[in-house]
Amino acid sequence: MKIICTQENFKKAIYNTERVIGKQATLPILENILLETEKGMLKISATNLEIGVFLKIGAKIEKEGKITIPAKLVSSFVNNLPPGDNIQIEASDQVLKIRSGGYKANIKGLSAQEFPIIPELGDEFMFSFSGEELREALPKLLTCVSLDGTRPELGGVNFVFSEDKVSMASTDSFRLLEIKVGIKKESDERFAAFISKTNSIIIPANTLAEVFRVISLETKDIKVAIEENQIFFQIDNVRIVSRLVNGKYPEYKQIIPKNFSTKTIVGKEELLRAVKIASFFTSNKSGEVDLKLISKEGKIEIKAESEEKGENKTEIKAGIEGGDQEIIFNPRYIIDGINSISTPRLALLANSAASPAVIRMVQEKEEEIKIVDRLTYVVMPIKN
C-alpha cells in the first residue's frame, strides 16, 4: 500500500474511528485500526466486535493494499503533527511507514487478514432521521437507560416505528422517557418489508452513544438500514454497524396515564434549582424531596430534610389547575426529567401521591399555552 492524503482528512478519520476501541481490548487486533485502499479511496475501520465503524476518505493511491496498526499510536502521532503537510503512508511487511514533513515513523502493525469482518450493508438504506432531532434526543434517552445489566433489553433504547414516526423510549424501571421524532423513507419497499415483520427494535446504548458522538452540527440526516439483527447508520461519511439487542421491550405505553387531575405549569430553571437545592438536604443519594402543589396560592413548595443536615424549603410560583397534591420524589429522577425539557416552562402532570407523574414540554404562543406530547417523562413517586 502506498498513498498520500491530507492531514485534516486523516486526522478526522482516525478521530471518528478510534473511539469504539475500548481500553481493554480482549484481542490485540481490536486495538488496531484497519487501513485499506478501496475504489480509489482510503477506508479506515475499527471494531470492538459489538460495534463496527468505518469511513472512506479521498486519497491519492499509488499502490493498493491493506494493513492494521495500533489506533492509539497512530492517533498520538498524527494529532501532534503541526498542521499543513500531507500525510504519506507506505505499508509493507506489517510495518507502516508514515511521514509528514520532517516527522517520520515506522509503526509495527498486524496482518489485515486477522482483522474481524465488519458486516457490510447488503441493500440500500430504509429510512432516515433528522440529524438535529437525534442529536437532541439521544443524550436524554441514554440518561434513562438501565445500567445494571440484569435485564439486557433495558440496556438499550426501544424504537417503535409507524409509517412516518418513531417512538424512542428508555427506562431503568424507576422512570421512563419517550420521545417521538419523524422519519423519512429512503426506500418505500424496503421500509414496508421491515415494518411488516417487526415494528419494534432495541438498539444498544453504546451504539447510540457512538452515533451521538459522530453527529455534528453539519449532519443533515442519518440514514438507517436493518438487516438480520444488524443495524447500519450512515452519518455523513461515517458508517456505524451494530447488533441489535435480543429480547422484548416492556409494554410501557400502558403505564403512561392518559388523564391528570392536577396540571402544573412552572419555569424549568426555577423548578430545577429548587429540587437541586432540596437534594442536598436529603439524608442520602436516594433521598426524598417533597413537592406540594398548592392550586389556590399558585405555588409549589419544595421541601427536604434530614436528621444530620437540617432542612430546606423553597417556594416557587406556578400555574396550577386541579386539586392540591403532595408528592414525594427521588430528586435525581425529577432532575433528569426537568433536564430533558428544552422549553422555558414545563408541565408537571399528576394524579395522586401514589401514581406516576408526567413531565412534558410547554409550547407558548402569544397568550396560548399548550402541553405537547412529543416528549413524555414518567416518574414514579416514593410512597410514604
Add this chain to the structure above:
Amino acid sequence: MKIICTQENFKKAIYNTERVIGKQATLPILENILLETEKGMLKISATNLEIGVFLKIGAKIEKEGKITIPAKLVSSFVNNLPPGDNIQIEASDQVLKIRSGGYKANIKGLSAQEFPIIPELGDEFMFSFSGEELREALPKLLTCVSLDGTRPELGGVNFVFSEDKVSMASTDSFRLLEIKVGIKKESDERFAAFISKTNSIIIPANTLAEVFRVISLETKDIKVAIEENQIFFQIDNVRIVSRLVNGKYPEYKQIIPKNFSTKTIVGKEELLRAVKIASFFTSNKSGEVDLKLISKEGKIEIKAESEEKGENKTEIKAGIEGGDQEIIFNPRYIIDGINSISTPRLALLANSAASPAVIRMVQEKEEEIKIVDRLTYVVMPIKN
C-alpha cells in the same frame, strides 16, 4: 449571630475557603467552615490543620456571634441560588438559618468552640511578591516537586532570600527547576531580622497550590510574613497560613553547570512536538528519547524506538554553537522543561552525554539573542 451580606461576596468567600477542606477530614469539625462576626465584618475560616485560610467580607451585622457549618452543604446551597437577592443569616443553638429570596434552609452546625485555632499574624508583613510573577512561577515549580514522600524537604519548594530577590527551587532528584523573582520589602526592619536568622525556607507544595488557586488576574501583590515556623500570605482579601517544612534543602546550586560546550537555540513548540511524538514510541513511560545536536547542519534529530511499537525520527532546525552532542533523555522530564519556558525559543545547554543539561529562556531583541537565567531547568541525561 444575625447578619445580611450580598450573595456575590458570600459565594466568593465560600469558594475561596472551602477548598482547603480535604475530602476525608479526620475530624468532623474540619469539614466545617467557621463563620464569625469581627469588627463589623463577617469572617469565614477553614482549615485542614496543615493550612488555614480565612477572609473577611462586608456585612450588615445585626447581632454578633459565631458558628461552624458543613462547607459542602452551604456551598451547594449558595451556588445554586439564582443571582440577585441578598443572603440573610441567623445562627442560634448550633443551627444556621440561611435565606435568600424564596430559598430557605436550616443547616445543622457544630459549636464554634470546637473549631481549631488558626494562627494569627502577630506583627506586620515583611515583604511582597508580584502576583503576576508568582502566578507564572508556581505551577512550574509544583510540577518538579517530589511526590514520593520519602524526603519531606523535597515535597516543598525552597525559597532562598537575598536583599531584593528570591530564588525558588524544586526538585524530585531527576530534574530541578530554579526561578528567580524580585521581592519588595514591606518592613525593612522585620525583613532584616528575618534574613539575619535564616535566608532559606521550605514551603509545602499544598500550601503553594492553594496560594496559586487564590491568585487572580487582578491580584497585584502577595504580602508575606514568617513567624515561628508559620508563613502567612495575604492575597487580596484572603489570608493563608501554613507551617513551613522542617529540614534542610539540598545545596542544589553546585549541580548547575556554569559553562557549556554546546549551546542550542530552538523553537519551543517545535522541540515540544518532536519530543512528545518520540515519547509515544518509547517502550514504556520512563522510556528513552535520543537527541542528536548536529552543529554544522544546524539541526536536531529526535529519535525513539521500541521493539513493540516501531520507531520515530524527527528533524528540526536549530542554531547550534559548539561541538556535536548525542544525549539520551527521559521524554517526560524534557517535556516538563520545555513547558516551563514562556519565550518562543529556548536554549538547550549541554556538556556531554553524561552531565546535566540546562534549559533556559531566550530573549530576542531585533537581531540580538540573549540567554537569560531567570529560569533554570536542569535535567540529568540517561547514561547509555
